[in-house]
Amino acid sequence: MNPADVLAGLDPEQRAVAEAVRGPVCVLAGAGTGKTRAITHRIAYAVHTGAVEPTGVLAVTFTTRAAGELKQRLRALGAPGVQARTFHAAALRQLTYFWPKVIGGDPPRVIESKVPLLIDAARMLRRNPDRAELRDVASEIEWAKVSQIAPEEYPAQAAKHRRTPPIEAAEVARLYDAYERLRRERHLLDFETILELTAAVLTEHREVAGQVRQQYRHFVVDEYQDVNPLQKLLLDTWLGGRDDLCVVGDPNQTIYSFTGATPRYLTTFTAEHPDATVVKLVRDYRSTPQVVELANRVIAAGSRPRHHHLELIAQRPEGPKPSFVEYDDEVAEAQAVARQVTKLADKGVPLREMAVLFRINAQSEPYEQAFAKAGIPYLLRGAERFFERAEVRQAVVLLRGAARADQGEPLAPAVHHILQGVGLTPEPPGGGQARERWESLKAIAQLAEDVAAADPAARLPDFVADLERRAAEQHAPPMEGVTLASLHAAKGLEWDAVFLVGLVDGTLPIIYAETPDQVEEERRLLYVGVTRAREHLQLSWALARSPGGRRGRRPSRFLDGIRPGGSSAGPAAAPRVSRAVAAPLRCRVCGATLVSVTDRKLGRCSGCPADYDEALLERLKGWRAAVARTAGIPPYVVFTDVTLQAIAERAPLTEQDLLSIAGVGRVKLDRYGAAVLEVIRGEDL
Incomplete structure (x- = not known):
């Protein structure tokens, strides 16, 4: 491929990335700005101009699917020799190769x-x-x-x-x-030890380090805002003091700090590499101006230093305004979303181009029920991987066997015939596991039709090879159904229509977010959710968990000033939003700001008078002792004394009220919530 052809069609900023063929390079890439396009064209341009050897480039990603997409795009750009792997895959490959030589015996x-x-x-x-x-x-x-x-x-x-x-x-x-x-x-390895041992082997064995550094001279790291200290250690070991490194990331999408990831390697890249080329990608090709404006307002209201923001500039035509909707309860919210999905489908929006996104996986249940009742197929993202499903493995085995005896039949009819033998019917079954199995088989059949349409000469062996490549790269075929996913699982994906649901304080931001940094990470989660939408976007919340429940919830503080009727600005608020910080937690007795962990759990200053039913507290302690005795665990593992006192003082009547108490949490709510509410109501256990 001609180098000039590689640069064709890139915008000025993407072209600047592509032409910066040697490091250090830092690409600050906003959501929907074409970062994958920019870095793949950079690698291909460097290869075609002779600046680098393709086998000397290692592109590092965080998911197998992202690595597969990089390889696919690089093949199309005439650079198939470039290696694209996850941190763990690259490290394990090196560790396994050198283990017999430097340690001896079989690797763990x-x-x-x-x-x-x-x-x-x-x-x-x-x-x-x-x-x-x-x-x-x-x-x-x-x-x-x-x-x-x-x-x-x-x-x-x-x-x-x-x-x-x-x-x-x-x-x-x-x-x-x-x-x-x-x-x-x-003699076992977990994923962290893989990275740690690989770095150790390279550090302690100079000949191994020399061989690896001779092989890989140029590094590209995607999603650099999600790098953790151990990954940074390995990357520095690979580099060995060299600086031919290109990093790509977005500080606005830092949402994995709880796992140890930190954006500081991205935000301080120029301090570490003073001569680095820095390029900002801010032209958003994904979302309408209305969605982009809302995303900019969400992130601008945060407390992160202004120079870390990337303000997106929309490139798409105008679209509908995002809507903000309040519901009485979660059931009503889910049913209304199901109706909206049906309306959009009637207008021609494919179900696979719609998603319902929430903060925690436990929020999916009312949507599963509402969609099942409405006959809307849905997919739970984050559940079992597509190619690991039993029906998919069975289908691939049968297709592989048939491919060996291929008689040159047209692809789509051949695949349909084979899949009919394992349960593919013309019409889907009603629901449950049978429906999920059918959807998996239908996705394979639809993929065969798409392959045949793109290449009428394709036959079964070609299709099986494509399936095996997809399995290796975890590149599942598109399935017809609305995606239900957590905001974390949705990162890196996009849909025509997105419903952001359950946006109440205590859920977003989550109750565990206590420090300003933790609250800001929750804000970035909302930003990630908003930027998943191409055109249609609805943000909603429910005032109660269940029909008839106490309507005591408050819409997420992140919506203040950006929704009509929001507390800090009205509908006439300009795109410029006043700077907001996390609301302090105040004593419910005297109104003072609560600082200590104990005071925040109680919801009052420890010196202020307590107002609770002592008999209830004793019942709670008796219940806790019985549970701990049965499970063979210390009582504090069930709930601490402070948490029990907070429960006694607030006497919650619903699970959502109970969840709002620090020290409860979703896991303990699921495990003990119903029993605690029975104790509060004074019911016999």
């Missing part, structure tokens, strides 16, 4: 989940293992490991970083230590 086995090993660690410590609790402990261990925090350092560091571990920090540390001992004894 990689574990997908920490929970089975944590169950053994808990038993070793004579703890009664609780799988849900151990999943939360696993998350804490992952944060500690990527932050390079040893088990004995965990309690102090968890307190310093305002972590909220599911059990006492000292207990997390004990489980962390036991987990690590068992992992080493059993």
Whole structure:
């Protein structure tokens, strides 16, 4: 391909990225501004001009799907030799290759989940293992490991970083230590250890480092705002003091700090590399001007320094204004969204181009029910991966076998015939697992039709090869149904129509967000949600959880000043929004700002008089003791004394009211919520 052809069609900023063929380069890329296009064209331009050898480039991404998309685009641009991998895939490949040479023997086995090993660690410590609790402990261990925090350092560091571990920090540390001992004894690797050991091997063995650095001379790192300290350590080890590095990221989309990711490597890139080329991509090709304006207003209201903002400039034609809708309860909200989905579908918007996004996965239930009742197919994103589903694996095996005996039949009819044998029918079944199975098979059949339409000469062997490539890259075919997903799972995706639901204080921002930085991360989650929409956008909230429930919820503070009738500005508010900060939590007795963790949990100053039913508190303590005794755990693991007192003082009557109390949380709500509400009502257990 001619180098000039690679640059054709790029906007001025994208072209500036493409022409900066040698590092250091920092690309600040806003949502919908074509960052993948810019970096793939940069790599291809560097290859075609001879500035780099394709085999000397390593492009690092955070997901297998993103790596697959990079490879696909680079192949189309005539640069197929470039390696695009996730941090973990690249590190594991190197570690496995060098292990026999520098360590000897077979490399350790990689574990997908920490929970089975944590169950053994808990038993070793004579703890009664609780799988849900151990999943939360696993998350804490992952944060500690990527932050390079040893088990004995965990309690102090968890307190310093305002972590909220599911059990006492000292207990997390004990489980962390036991987990690590068992992992080493059993010759196992988790994802964090892969990165850590690869960096160690490169540091301690100069010949290995030399070989890797001779192979990879040029690095590109996507989503650089999500890099954690351990990934940065490995990247620096790969570079070995060189600076031929291009990083791409958006500070406005930093939403993974709870995992140990930090935007500081992106925001301080020019301090680390004073001679870096910096390019800002701000032309938004995804969303209408109305959606872009709202996104800009959401992020501008935050407290992050102004120079870290990327103000997007819309490039699409005008579209409908985003709508803000208040409902009496969550059931009414879900039913109304289902009606809106039907209306949009009637107007020609495909179901696969619509999404309902929420803060936590537990919010999906009323939408699943409403959609099922309305006969609207839906897909739960974040559930089992498409190519790991039993029916998909079975279908691929059958298609692979048929491909070996291919007689040159037209592709689409051949695939349909094979899939009929495993359950593909002309019309979908009513619902449940049968419907999900049918949707998976239908997606494969539809993909075959799309491939045949694009290439009439394509046959079954070609299609099977394409399926296997998609499976390796986790590139699932599009499925006909409305996507239900958390805001975190939606990052990197886009739809014609997006419904942002459940936007109430305590959910967005989540109740756990206590520090200004944590609240600002919640604001960025809303920004990510807004920027997923191409044209239609609705933001909604419900005043009560259940029909007839107390309508005591408050719309998310992030909507203040940007919605009609919002508390800090009316409908006439200009695009320029007054600077907003997280509202302080005040004592419900004297009105003073609450500072200490205990006071914030109680909702009042510790010196102010308490107002609660002492008999209720005693009932709660008795219930807690019984639960702890049955489970074989300390009472404080169920709820601390402070949390029980806060419950007694507020006497919540609904699960949402209970969730608003610090120290409860979604996991404990699911586990103990119904029983606690029964105790409050004075019902026998």
